[in-house]
Amino acid sequence: MALYAAAAAVLAGVESRQGSLKGLVYASSFQNVKQLYALVCETQRYSAVLDAVITSAGLLRAEKKLRPHLAKVLVYELLLGRGFKGRGGRWKALLDRHQARLKAELARLKVHRGVSRNEDLLEVGSKPGPASQVPRFVRVNTLKTCSEDAIDYFKRQGFSYQGRASSLEDLGALKGKCFLLDSLLPELLVFPAQTDLHEHPLYQAGHLILQDKASCLPAMLLAPPPGSHVIDACAAPGNKTSHLAALLKNQGKIFAFDLDAKRLASMATLLTRAGVSCCELAEQDFLAVSPSDERYRQVQYILLDPSCSGSGMLTRQLEEPGAGVPSKERLRALAAFQQRVLSHALTFPALQRLVYSTCSLCQEENEDVVQAALQQSSGAFRLAPALPSWPHRGISTFPDAGHCLRASPETTLTGGFFIAVFERVEVPSSVPWAEASAPDLRPSRAPKRKKRRQKAAAAPSTGPDT
Incomplete structure (x- = not known):
């Protein structure tokens, strides 16, 4: 099956240092990148266990044409994953011949290490936290x-x-x-x-x-009303863009920018499947977009989620086993870019509201960038309170920390995230004020059963949305 071949290719690329796990997944030709990403991450997490089982069972000696990385992916799926469930083709037939021996070797390994669960076979640092x-x-x-x-x-x-x-x-x-x-x-x-x-x-x-809950917050806090013009400055892979389109009800305009052509192509597929019709994609560096361009004169809302260290990502430890805080050099380079792109976004003349977010836990990429941008804006913008009831706020060394929002698995049961909401202090006289006040973000009531339900969810079409 194409999934298993693609996963084996990514594993081989990571081992030979051809790129990061995520980068290689996005660079692959496999359409469902999230499914591929999940399979590779889990296979890599159990890599040492799978190597031990494959060696003990003599799988590669018996099947000389089976490549080691593909064997690892297939054995993970058989023993630790979802099983082949009617798919896998010739690979399933091949593994079926060795299934009893592979399962016996896994059981023997558990007995030898004195554990009963698969997760207990993982080394310290690989176990799920x-x-x-x-x-x-x-x-x-x-x-x-x-x-x-x-x-x-x-x-x-x-x-x-x-x-x-x-x-x-x-x-x-x-x-x-x-x-x-x-x-x-x-x-x-x-x-x-x-x-x-x-x-x-x-x-x-x-x-x-x-989409993780923390990743849903930026679009929700930006809250552009239907009919608005919005910029999504660093848009791929597109979940936040599709959320913006839903908030706009496809009424208005989203200008979405990203420099990575392959990620942008995947994003176009995602937006098509999601029914988004109000978005204009551009393979372009947002820093090269002119705020004085006539096309953007009505842009009052900007969502900025720039490249970052990814230190808050749930799967980061799977991508880079043992990875901790990024190096000071990398943080300085990232923070310098983030500050440039944020300050650039704040120069759009009609801008009223901007949400800055990262999936980083590092102060250098979050509070420090926000503070520098506020100082550079010379009082034109201030921070709006971002969900005051949210339990996890910014780092207290920053004067406006209480207005910022942080998220983490430990405190909010989400991925690691940081969000700050900028709002213009004075409304330019040449720009009509729209939705000046902060959005009402009080939880709505749980949906009740309607007398006549729509049919969309009951019988979804899987035809054109690919």
């Missing part, structure tokens, strides 16, 4: 369906709907085929950690977006 307890967040794409219909669809599939969550404990306690509605975002469903929905028909049809 708080990140493994982060629930699976699923954003309902309101361009194609609604939360009520998505909930009903899952209930018909045998899932137990537990209503709206009231606390973090509710999210952490999810198990089995149970799910909740998030307490903050009315379009966000919450499933137990490790729930895999990549092959679910609603996801494949673009009715659902698999």
Whole structure:
């Protein structure tokens, strides 16, 4: 199967230092990058265990044409993953011949190490920490369906709907085929950690977006009203862009920029599947975009999620085993870029509101960048309070830390994230004021059953949205 061949190629590339795991995944020709990314990460996490089992079982001696990286991927899927479940073709048939021996060697390895669970075979540092307890967040794409219909669809599939969550404990306690509605975002469903929905028909049809809760906050806090003109300055891979389009109800305009052609192509596929029609993609460096360009004279909202160290990403330890805080040199280079792009964004003449976000935990990329940009703006912008009820704020060494928002697996059961919301202090006389006040972000009521439900979620189309 193409998935397993692609995963083996990525593993080989990582081992030979051809690039980062994520970079190689995006550079592959495999269409479902998230599925490929998840498979490679888990195979790499169990790499030492798989090597031991493959060697003990003599798999490569018996199957001389089977390459080591492909063998590792296939054995992971057989013993530790989802199994082949009717797919895998000739690889499944090959592994079936050795299945009994491979399972016996895995069991023998557990006995030898005195453990009973697969996870207990992992070395210290490879075992899942708080990140493994982060629930699976699923954003309902309101361009194609609604939360009520998505909930009903899952209930018909045998899932137990537990209503709206009231606390973090509710999210952490999810198990089995149970799910909740998030307490903050009315379009966000919450499933137990490790729930895999990549092959679910609603996801494949673009009715659902698999997106971490923290990653949903930037678009929600920007809150552009329908009809607005918005810039997504560093847009790929596109989840936040599709969220912006949903908030706009496809009414208005999104100018989305990114320099990586392959990531932009994947993003175009994602937006098409999600039914986004208000977005204009450009393979361009945002720093080269002129604020005086007539095309952007109505842009009042900018979402800026620039390249960063990724130190808050849930899978970072899988990409770079043992990786800790990025080097000072790399942080300085990243922070310098982030400050340039943020200061550039703040020069757009009609801008009223900007959300700056990163998936980094480092002060140099977050509070320090924001503070420098505020000083450079000479009082034209200030920080708006970002969800005052959110439990995790900015680092207190920054004077406006209370206005900033941080997220982490330990404190909010999400990925690591930082967000600051800039708003213009004075409205330019030449620009009409629109949506000047901060959006009302109070949780809405859980959806009730309508007398006549829409049909979209009940019978999704998987035809053209690819």
